[in-house]
Amino acid sequence: MLLISCPYCQETRPEIEFRNSGEAWLVRPRDPSTLNDEQWGDFLYGRSNTKGWLGERWRHVHGCGRFFNAIRHTVTDQIIMVSPSGTPRPSDSELQKLIAARESEMQAWHSGEIGFGGSAPGHDSKPSSAKTTK
Ligand SMILES: [Zn+2]
Numbered sequence: 001m002l003l004i005s006c007p008y009c010q011e012t013r014p015e016i017e018f019r020n021s022g023e024a025w026l027v028r029p030r031d032p033s034t035l036n037d038e039q040w041g042d043f044l045y046g047r048s049n050t051k052g053w054l055g056e057r058w059r060h061v062h063g064c065g066r067f068f069n070a071i072r073h074t075v076t077d078q079i080i081m082v083s084p085s086g087t088p089r090p091s092d093s094e095l096q097k098l099i100a101a102r103e104s105e106m107q108a109w110h111s112g113e114i115g116f117g118g119s120a121p122g123h124d125s126k127p128s129s130a131k132t133t134k
Contacts, residue, residue, distance in 0.1 A: 006060045007068050007082045017062040023047050024055040024069045025089040050074060053099060055089055058082075071095070078102060 002015040029035055029043055048054065054074050059067045067085040072078065080098045081090065090098070 002077050002079075004058065004070070004079060005082050006063055006066075007084050008064045008066050009060065011063070013060075013063060017060060019059045019061045021057040021059055021067065024057045053080070053095070057085070071098070 003012050004015055004018050005012045006018075026043075029039075032040060032043075035043070051074055053071055056070050056072055057067055058070050059065070069081075069083045069085065069087060069089075070079050071081045071090070073080075080102050
């Protein structure tokens with residue numbers, strides 16, 4: 001099960017509470033009327049179709065309802081970063097540091113340095129905050 005941390009709720013929840021809303025950090029043209037049909041079509045439908053790390057918009061539809069950004073690996077489903085909507089895309093060097101840290105965690109997990117007490121790296125093992133009822 002993919003677990004996703006909502007940057008607003010500060011909780012890690014099952015993916016069924018969320019909806020993927022496509023690629024993140026797309027920049028809308030300032031004046032669409034100046035674009036020709038091909039340029040407008042590229043904006044509307046052209047996506048990177050990345051196999052690997054990709055910035056995506058997600059919405060916590062069964063939680064706070066808010067949109068946020070995540071950097072997810074499209075093959076392994078690992079998520080290395082979530083940020084509130086409107087947060088700038090991390091620079092390439094920041095992204096490389098996050099990826100290197102995740103790969104280091106994965107190597108430690110595969111070598112047995114990290115036991116089975118938690119979940120695999122990339123799947124946040126922090127328990128979500130329990131709600132109590134009185
Ligand atoms: Zn939320």
